[in-house]
Amino acid sequence: MTQDHGNGVRHYRWGHSELAVDFDFGGAGRADETGGPSGAAWAAGVGGDSARLLRVGRPGDPEPKDEDAEVRAALPLVDLVLAGEGTGFSGPRFTGTALGPRLRYRGHNATYDDGWHRLTVELHDPASELAVFAEYASPDGVPVLRSRVRLRNDGSAPVTLRSVSSLLLGALPSPDDLLVFRARNDWLAECRWYTEPLRASVPDIGRDVHEHDSRAAVRLAGRGSWPTDGHLAMGALNHHTDERSWLWQIESAASWSWEAGEAGGHTYLTLGGPTSDEHGWREVLEPGGEFGSEWGALALGTCFDGALAALTTYRRLVRRPHxxxxxxPVIFNDYMNTLMGDPTTEKLLPLIDAAASAGAEYFCIDAGWYDDSAGWWDSVGAWLPSSGRFPGGGLGAVLDRIRSRGMVPGLWLEPEVVGVRSAVARELPDAAFLRHEGGIRVTEQGRHQLDLTHPAARAHLDEAVDRIVGEWGVGYLKLDYNITTSVPGLLSHTRAWLSWLSSVLDRHPSLVIENCGSGGMRMDGASLAVAQVQSTSDQQDPLRYPPIAVAAPTAVPPEQGAVWAYPQPEFSDDEINFTLGTALLGRVHLSGHLDRMSPGQLSLVRDAVATYKSIRGDLRAGVAFWPLGLPGWADEWVALGVRVPASEVTYLSVWRRGGAAERQLSVPQLAGREDVQVEILHPSAPASTAEWDGEAGVLRVVLPASPAVLLVRVASGG
Known part of the structure; x- marks a missing residue:
């Protein structure tokens, strides 16, 4: 819908029943609107004015009180920096570039196909002759806006890019009204969300006096090939009065950046990939050359939980079907608190039998299967089985044993690295590795880093994977990554890496790939769209895992988020139930010395696995919520809920690590309902209780012991 206002500003509204996106095309040109849900809309600009994104909201959201102020607060549709151009504003900001306001509107094209609404707005810079395409997409009925920017050099001289925004949005509510959410993500301590008023970082400097916006902003950047080391590539703004939420992710397996600050009394938000200032990145576009930014996605909700539900739906729609x-399936992995990288035939065979007896459906042999000597860390790369670890039939006999027990065999692999002592490091050319300026190979912890843009590197990995999967019959690969680096060619490599993963799955469509980067250091949207399973952590302490498991659904849908459950024979029954219960609303990654357990202990494992199998059909469509709020790292009580939108069923897991024995869990979707049935699913013989209070809309839980866990199914009776 296009509206030409009397003041010469032409508004264009694009979206669907759950999304309304308003643009200002500056009164330029004429509109020739056609189509509808199955057609296309095209408007050609002849006046050469700028374009701006005014508002992203839901059709029922409050309209701005002062529309003219909203227009004044809007920013250019795209911000980018070229070498020699710089910014138009002093200070370390990703916005306010010199080139952004110079971009002229040329036209827009809207289409609808296969459940997705798409819009492309074409801009042009008359100085550099860059053609700029702002691309937007949104799944029908889902309040999520996906955005990126494509560039094409239509000039006669090269241009060097120093930064490109994926999404730039101004005219959000004032910083006075907003809270900003971020999530620290450290090794063994992932997904730790924290919040503060936006004004704490963006002070009111008295704009009416200085006639300038504040240079302050909330800035966050991920650096290097562990894109979620330090923070998740996510963030959110929440309105502290009406609870509206703007939640985003940047879909990059390399570096990224986002920023929220103040412009014209309103809040702006910009999302993007690597930049020159933050990451040393640059991209040279020769005449005719093209470049596309990383995708960013912005989800809207009436609260944080609602925005996360929309983002979860979106994540399921953009990922590769599998x-x-x-x-x-339930996956047993021999590593965590069990073999710890020391597999042998003697150790594996009883574990395989015990895992099958417990109900595992996949059995993954983790690190060490290729190790023929001490100090294998800096000699990996050939990915051939050890001859000494598997006597009497070799690794193949162990894989056969896994299959004979009705499970799919899996192997750990760290494909991107080559040890400095490996023969592969000498056989491949220097150009097959990531290199620093000057041509020096990247070396981290005794390992080189392959560059998947080079055909020799890709051919080496194709040979290894086709041997392991195609010849050995391995159906699961845990792809680990235990070094990190940051060099100018990283973005191209990570894009080639994801392309390579897709090609592997094209050749081996039943193969399941787990994405692990030293735990959750690669828990980004781009990787999650290709891999089937995501490691959430390497945390070995069962008491410290619950906050990670509870917050993991913010980053990954429940059915993809692998959570370790590692019961041990020396554990008490309560401790066995605790570690098993931590995984039941995620993806069960079973481990532990099941082969040394008593029959009674093993029955506890079987019961938990059977419970998981009984609810996993709901988890694949469920969306998370947090009855006690997002967890703090040291919280004594934490809780995770998963509601199933297509039914009246809700699952609640609650952990007590200390404190009083009773808590109330808010279940707002069932508030006021008296016909609610409560069933304790885990542990199988609970000492705990759970009762529904329909008037208050809460579940009253009593856990007499600590530590303890409870999984409850809450359903409306009709």
Whole structure:
């Protein structure tokens, strides 16, 4: 819908029943609107004015009180920096570039196909002759806006890019009204959300006196090939009065950046990939050359939980389809608190039998299967089985044993690295590795880093994977990554890496790939769209894992988020139930010395696995919420809920690590309902209680012991 206002500003509204996006095309040109849900809309600009994104909201959201102020607060549709151009504003900001306001509107094209609404707005810079395409997409009925920017050099001289925004949005509510959410993400302590008023970082400097906006902003950047080391590539703004939420992710397996600050008394938000100032990145576009930014996605909700539900739906729609997302098989992995990288035939065979008896459906042999000597860390790269670890039939006999017990065999692999002592490091050319300026190979912890843009590197990995999967019959690969680096060619490599993963799945469509980067250091939207399973952590302490498991659904849908459950024979029954219960609303990654357990202990494991299998069909469509709020790292009580939108069923897991024995869990979707049934699913013989209070809309839980866990199914009777 296009509206030409009397003041010469032409508004264009694009979206669907759950999304309304308003643009200002500056009164330029004429509109020739056609189509509808199955057609296309095209408007050609002849006046050469700028374009701005005014508002992203839901159709029922409050309209701005002062529309003219909203227009004044809007920013250019795209911000980018070229070498020699710089910014138009002093200070370390990703916005306010010299080139952004110079971009002229040329036209826009709107289409609808296969459940997605798409819009492309074409801009042009008359000085550099860059053609700029702002691309937007949104799944029908889902309040999520996906955005990126494509560039094409239509000039006769090269241009060097120093930064490109994926999404730039101004005219959000004042910083006075907003809270900003971020999530620290450190090794063994992932997904730790924290919040503060936006004004704490963006002070009111008295704009009416200085006639300038504040240079302050909330800035966050991920650096290097562990894109979620330090923070998740996410953030959110929440209105502290009406609870509206703007939640985003940047879909990059490399570096990224986002910023929220003040412009014209309103809040602006910009999302993007690597930049020159933050990451040393640059991209040279020769005449005719093209470049596309990383995708960013912005989800809207009436609260944080609602925005996360929309983002979860979106994540399921953009990821690669795979049967694993429907089946959710139970995976046993021999590493965590068990073999710890020291597999042998003697150790594996009893574990395989015990895992099958417990109900595991996949069995993954973790690190060490290729190790023929001490100090294998800096000699990996050939990915051939050890001859000494598997006597009497070799690794193949162990894989056969896994299959004979009705499980799919899996192997750990760290494909991107080559040890400095490996023969592969000498056989491949220097150009097959990531290199510093001057051509020096990247070396981290005794390992080189392959560059998947080079055909020799890709051919080496194709040979290894086709041997392991195609010849050995391995159906699960845990792809780990235990070094991190940051060099100018990283973005191209990570894009080639994801392309390579897709090609592997094209050749081996039943293969299941787990994405692990030293735990959750690669928990980004781009990787999650290709891999089937995501490691959430390497945390070995069962008492410290619950806050990670509870917050993990903010970053990954429940059916993809692998959570370790590692019961041990020396554990008490309560401790066994605790570690098993931590994984039941995620993806069960079973481990532990099951082969040394008593029959009674093993029955506890079987019961928990059976419970998981009984609910996993709901988890693949469930969306998370937090009855006690997002967890703090040291909280004595934490809780995770998963509601199933297509039914009246809700699952609640609650952990007590200390404090009083009773808590109330808010379940707002069932508030006021008296016909609610409560069933304790885990542990199988609970000492705890859970009762529904329909008037208050809460579940009253009593956990007499600590530590303890409870999984409850809450359903309306009709």
């Amino acid at each position: 049967p694993d997302h429907e089946r959710l």
